[in-house]
Amino acid sequence: MYEERSYRGIVGSDLKRMTVIDEESDLDIQYSGEIKGIEQELSGLRDVLKKQIMREPDFLTSLAPIPSLEDEHPMVSHMKRAAVKAGVGPMAAVAGAVAEYLGNMHPECEDLIIENGGDLYVRSSRDIKVLIYAGNSSLSNRIALEVKAEDTPLGICTSSGTVGHSLSFGKADAVVIVSRDALIADAAATATANMISAKEDIQGALEFASRIEGVLGAVAVIGSSIGFWGKVKVVPVRP
Template identity: 80%
Template structure:
């Protein structure tokens, strides 16, 4: 079933834009230059993951890390590796995996932003702002991350216990994790959001995220409260 992504269209951009949908994958892509073949590439990546799930069903269902195997596809091992660092199941990294692995196939695009269910791969030739959508929080749409072009490519991934259908054991309105590795950002966003059920949980959750090698920064929002850590810049946005 198609679900309208109400947070889309809020990042002002003069880049070209397309939407690519394949079953559960619903990508909003902004890019410069030409971008060809991505629909087929998405289909092939999904088939690869489905094939692996048939051989290892727990890859789909496990909420805990699964050991890597020598003969696995690169993306499968990558998902397992970051899930081990975050302490979650490998599918917690699937949206980030789709975004980053498709982006890697298109180095010709100097600017390429792939959004997949709130998870972003960003490669940009200019400084940009990434708006933070946090459901019914009063801070939703009122804060943004300033991203310097020189710091990209980056993964900027969001998990929420109140927005969307992704599994979360917490009640955070938004947890945003920034990392060079988009898959790591995705997995750690899930793990960090799981740790927030009340405002007083923010600091502990940020301490958890900050202790994971490769995480650059983290933002946590629940209700009217926000906390953030790391080498990131959070700025207010006019309503």
């Protein structure tokens, strides 16, 4: 089912912009230069996932890591490795996987931001601010991550127990994870958000995130409470 992304269009940008939709995948892409063939590339990555699910049904349903098989597509193996590091099922990394693998197919774009259901692959020639959407929290759209150009490419992925249809066992309004690997960022965001049901859980969840290999920084929001750890700079945004 198509779900309108009501948070799109909030962040101003002078980059070119396009939307690509293929079944459940709904990508918002901002880019410089020219970009061609991304619709076919997205379809190809989705075919990879469908074939893996037919071969290995647990790939779709498991909530815990599963072992690699012989002759897997590199993206599938990458998803499984990220899942092991975060202690979740491989599909917890799927949005980050699609965003990063599409991004890597277009090195010609100096600036490329691929957003896939709140999960970002970011390559930028300039410093940018990434707005944090946290549902009904009073902090939603009022804070942003400041991202330095020299730190990109990055994966910046968000999980929530109150926004969207993705499975979460927690009640966090937003958990944002930053990593140079978008698949790790995605899987770690899911795992960390699962741990937060009240503001008292924030510190322990951030400590958990800090121990996941490849995680550079984390932000957690529940209600009016926020916590952050690592290489992240949170800045206010004027309403």
